Every structure is written in structure tokens, then in C-alpha cells.
Amino acid sequence: MRKILLLFVVFVSVSISAQRDVTKFLGIPVDGSKTNMVQKLKSKGFVYNSKLDILTGQFNDYNVEITVVTNNNKVSRIAVFDKYEIDESAIKIRFNKLCKQFERNSKYISFDEQIIPDDEDISYKMLVDNKRYEAVFYQKPITFDTLSIQQDIRAILLDKYSEDDLANPTDEIEKESTKIAQDIIFDILAKSPVWFMIKEEYGKYKIHMFYDNEYNKSDGDDL
Numbered sequence: 001m002r003k004i005l006l007l008f009v010v011f012v013s014v015s016i017s018a019q020r021d022v023t024k025f026l027g028i029p030v031d032g033s034k035t036n037m038v039q040k041l042k043s044k045g046f047v048y049n050s051k052l053d054i055l056t057g058q059f060n061d062y063n064v065e066i067t068v069v070t071n072n073n074k075v076s077r078i079a080v081f082d083k084y085e086i087d088e089s090a091i092k093i094r095f096n097k098l099c100k101q102f103e104r105n106s107k108y109i110s111f112d113e114q115i116i117p118d119d120e121d122i123s124y125k126m127l128v129d130n131k132r133y134e135a136v137f138y139q140k141p142i143t144f145d146t147l148s149i150q151q152d153i154r155a156i157l158l159d160k161y162s163e164d165d166l167a168n169p170t171d172e173i174e175k176e177s178t179k180i181a182q183d184i185i186f187d188i189l190a191k192s193p194v195w196f197m198i199k200e201e202y203g204k205y206k207i208h209m210f211y212d213n214e215y216n217k218s219d220g221d222d223l
Contacts, residue, residue, distance in 0.1 A: 021141040023192040023213045025078040026059075030213040037068050037075045056083065060101075062207075076216035085204030088123050092116050094207060095198055099135050102194075108137040109189065126200055134197035138189040153180050191215055 023030040028040045038048055038055065046057035046066060055066040059080055069077035086094065099114050114135035116122065125131040157166055157180070161173060169177070196209040 021139075021192065022215055023139055023194065023211050025080075025211040030075055030078055030211050031216065032075055033073065034068050034070050034075060037078075041066065041068075060098075071216050071218060074216045076213050078211040080209040080211070081199075082206035082208075085201055085206055088205060091198055091205035091207070092118075092120070092122060095133060095135070095196075098196060098207065098209075102135070102137045107139055108194065109140055110135070110137045112136070122198065123200075123203075126198075132197065134195055136193055136195040139192040139194060141188060141192070149181070149184050152184055153177055156180050 026041075026044055028037070028044075030037075041055050042048055044057075046055040048055050053067070055068075057064065057066070059066075063083040065081045065083050067079040067081070068075055069079060096115050102108050103110065116133065122131075122133060126133070154166065157173065157177065160176075165173060191214040193212050193214065194210070195212075196207055199206045199208045
């Protein structure tokens with residue numbers, strides 16, 4: 001089980017620590033108060049419009065508008081919208097370029113092929129098939145509590161197997177350990193998603209991008 005855990009730790013390229021990481025935008029944690037976040041974004045060169053409650057500036061070579069979203073007075077999302085619309089051909093190129101940029105960036109990991117084929121008619125797909133073009137990536141945590149994960153895996157296995165079984169694991173136990181480790185690590189990665197989508201507006205298109213801190217999202221406790 002330790003070898004399996006080590007493989008996953010190497011896979012996500014993180015170090016051992018008990019500290020929790022959150023999503024970052026331009027190196028700024030998506031966390032804390034909205035006021036502090038706005039100030040930090042202003043220090044990066046963005047201009048704040050208090051009437052519209054948005055920031056404007058350049059991000060990744062594009063003119064954008066940024067909205068800071070909060071939940072229970074904590075920042076839970078940075079939403080980044082293209083300021084100007086472009087045509088269908090250009091948005092396909094832009095979407096695929098973003099996918100490739102994220103794929104090359106060692107800070108991120110993804111699990112699906114998200115490139116749009118060259119011959120795809122996205123306007124038809126969106127209008128007729130209601131297809132949603134989006135790509136999801138996950139920021140790799142800088143720190144990773146491997147001891148806690150190992151304890152969680154062991155606790156789950158002990159609900160089904162004995163100490164002797166775990167001391168001499170069968171192939172079945174090894175496979176189950178792998179699946180549990182995958183689920184736990186994915187749950188950790190899923191707390192720091194960065195995703196983007198194509199938004200159609202009157203026959204023109206924009207990219208809408210979201211940096212989410214799922215730790216600050218509602219989990220149903222208030223229901």
C-alpha cells in the first residue's frame with residue numbers, strides 16, 4: 001500500500017506537509033476578504049470600477065474583466081471574462097491554445113482530452129445539440145499530507161479486511177487500495193479547479209474562465 005501511495009504522490013509532483021493549499025490566481029490565494037483581494041489585484045495592475053464592481057486589465061495577453069465572487073464573506077471564485085467578442089474561427093483557436101497552455105504548465109493536471117477538432121462546427125453544436133465547450137484543469141497542491149491519506153486508506157480497508165489481510169495484501173486488496181488512493185487524491189485536486197468555457201453572445205464568442213476555491217463553497221450545511 002505504501003508503494004501505491006508513493007506512486008500517486010510522485011504523479012501529482014507534490015511535497016509532504018499537513019498544510020492545506022487553495023487555488024491561486026496570479027499567485028494570489030483565492031481566499032480571504034473581497035476587499036483584500038481587490039487590493040491585491042489592483043497591485044497587479046488591474047483597475048477597479050466600484051460602480052460596476054469589476055476589475056479590468058490584461059490577463060494572458062487579452063483584455064479582460066474580472067469579478068470577485070464571495071461566499072460567507074470569503075472569496076470563493078475569481079471569474080475572468082474576455083472583454084471583447086471574436087468570431088467562431090478565432091474562438092476555436094483561442095480555446096485550443098488555452099488548453100495547450102494549461103497542458104504544458106507543470107502547475108496543472110487534467111484527466112481528459114479537451115481540444116476541439118479542427119472540423120467541428122461549434123456554432124451548430126451549441127445551437128442544435130446544446131453542446132457546452134469547457135475544459136477543466138486542477139492546480140496541483142504545493143503541499144500534500146501523505147500520512148493522513150495513508151491513514152484514511154487504512155481506515156477504509158479495515159472496514160472490510162483484517163490487520164493480517166493488510167499485512168499480506170492480495171491482488172484484490174492492492175487494487176482496492178489503488179482505487180481508494182485515486183478517489184482521495186482526486187477529491188483533493190477537485191478543491192482547486194480552474195476551468196474555462198466558450199460563451200456565445202449574438203453570434204460572437206468569448207472565453208469565460210473561473211478560478212475556484214471549493215473549500216469556500218457551500219457544502220449543504222446551511223440547508
